[in-house]
Amino acid sequence: MPQTVLRVLFLALAAALAVGCTSMRPMPKPAGAAKLLSVRYPYRSEIEEDELQFIRGTRVDALHLPALAKALPEVRFFRSNLRAESVDYPDVDILIAVSRDGRFAMCQTPLHANLDEQFIEMLRGASAGTQADQAAVGAEIARMFASVSFPCEVRSSKVDGTEFSAELWYGRTLWRRILVSFVQGRIVSVTLTNPRAATTQSAR
Numbered sequence: 001m002p003q004t005v006l007r008v009l010f011l012a013l014a015a016a017l018a019v020g021c022t023s024m025r026p027m028p029k030p031a032g033a034a035k036l037l038s039v040r041y042p043y044r045s046e047i048e049e050d051e052l053q054f055i056r057g058t059r060v061d062a063l064h065l066p067a068l069a070k071a072l073p074e075v076r077f078f079r080s081n082l083r084a085e086s087v088d089y090p091d092v093d094i095l096i097a098v099s100r101d102g103r104f105a106m107c108q109t110p111l112h113a114n115l116d117e118q119f120i121e122m123l124r125g126a127s128a129g130t131q132a133d134q135a136a137v138g139a140e141i142a143r144m145f146a147s148v149s150f151p152c153e154v155r156s157s158k159v160d161g162t163e164f165s166a167e168l169w170y171g172r173t174l175w176r177r178i179l180v181s182f183v184q185g186r187i188v189s190v191t192l193t194n195p196r197a198a199t200t201q202s203a204r
Helices: 001-026 030-040 068-069 117-123 131-146
Strands: 075-084 091-099 104-108 153-160 163-170 173-183 186-194 199-203
Touching: 001 091, 030 075, 030 091, 030 104, 068 075, 068 131, 091 117, 104 117, 117 186, 131 153, 131 163, 131 186
Parallel strands: none
Antiparallel strands: 075 091, 091 104, 153 163, 163 173, 173 186, 186 199
């Protein structure tokens, strides 16, 4: 058999084995997310300005997001918090995305920082082919950010063309507007807008 054919067969076999190994890995769990946080944000007795630390034993909750789990079957999302240097805000609520193949991203509450590009990158490509699917995925993304912002309520959710939009309310205050854009049934951008300050937190 010619060497060229053997090489093609070898590469095809290697690719198939790689896919098979990935599919055999377990889906991320809270304990695994906690381990990743402890490595990325190790705890020390002292803390410096702008530093974040994960305290061992801090609760990590898996978020129940069935529409996102369907749209992104290889990624799971969690909620926890990190220790911060600030006296006024010693704890920072965070969202964590972990993929089956080991990719990891953390996004701080929009109260403290802009949307994290790596976290939004984990959302990009989520498949939602119908308007009903896009409404469900968008609503879960809105609820996810609301869960680490205040006791926010998600209101006025709708899909207009290829964009999902919703409002995050804190009591009687419209705190943020969220926009999730789709192209050919896949997420391409997520944007949070502060209607009072006319500023935008986005990752495109």
